[in-house]
Amino acid sequence: MTRNTIHLNHRTKPGERTIMLDKIQSYFGFTTMPFGRALAPGMLFRSGEHAQAAARIGYGIDTRGITVITGEVGVGKTVAARAAIDRAEPTRHHLIYIPDPTIGARGIYHHIVSALGGKPSFHNAALVPQARDALAAETAERGRVPILCIDEAHLLDHAALEALRLLTNHRLDTESTFATVLLGQPTLAAKMQLGILAALEQRITVRRNMTGMTSDETTGYLRHHLQLVGRSDPLFTDDATALIHQSSRGKPRAVNRLAIAALIAACTADTNLIDEASARSAVTETNHDTQPATP
Secondary structure, eight states, rough: OOGOOOOOOOSSSSHHHHHHHHHHHHTTTOOOOOOSOOOOOSSSSSHHHHHHHHHHHHHHTTTTTTEEEEEEEEEEEEHHHHHHHSSSSSGGGGEESSSGGGGGGHHHHHHHHHHHTOOOOOOOHHHHHHHHHHHHHHHHHTOOOOEESSSSSOOOOHHHHHHHHTTTTTTOSSOOSSEEEEEOHHHHHHHHTSSHHHHHHEEEEEEEEEEEOOHHHHHHHHHHHHHTTTTTOBBBBBBHHHHHHHHHHHHHHHHHHHHHHHHHHHTTOSSSSOOHHHHHHHHHHHHHHTOOOOO
16 A cells, blocks of 8 residues: 555445554554553553542532633544543432533523433423432432533533533522532633623633643653553654644644554555654644635
8 A cells, every 4th residue: 555545534344444544553563452442441541630630629629610621623622631630439420411412401401400310301391400409419318429521511502501500509508409510612711701691600600721741751651651652762763752742733623543554554564663754744734634615
């Protein structure tokens, strides 16, 4: 195969992808493919931003507050949340995870009641107190604090955000019965500063806007993921690492994508190191893949 025929993108067929991944794993002597997303929380690379965000989420959980974590796509918001929630004692907490907030206010209430073992009411007027009571009962009767984690929270409309405020109004502003974690793009912070949402904005316990890793952290990130699959030697040259960091702006998801593409380029070119040429090929390929297809 030539360099131009080997790509792992959205157009690659599943069989071709498996063959190529197996080839890369064998070529570089990996125990499994690096830079995957299915890592246990304890195996994650902890950058400064990751640690700061996870610490704030942990504090928000402990105080049953509202935590807002914002950042650009791929910066590691969900990963930081996973790490923080994993450290919460499972016998004392109950995670309610909503990956798609476009289900709206009713969908959120419905999801909460179902997750806590109830049968959601058909009538909206009954569904709101039902969800609120279910959250309170989980804490009071079962001794487990619910953690309501909403991903892509910038997609929440005003009605859904108001729904969250109503849930936090349990018993006239006494201590909340659950913790809320909102993860979203930077537009979430701007949306919550609107006057119509002032009551919810004032209830936020902690917040953090995550940025990408530093250059040194990107280097450490690459080495960490390679060590997990059995390569402790410097497989990526300094020039390749610098180019990957510059192109990804230190965002872990983009680093993963570029690193895998660079491994493919090096394997195809039959080189044992990921040099600047392999990294540049990866940058060109991934930039091409993210462009809209021309008719």
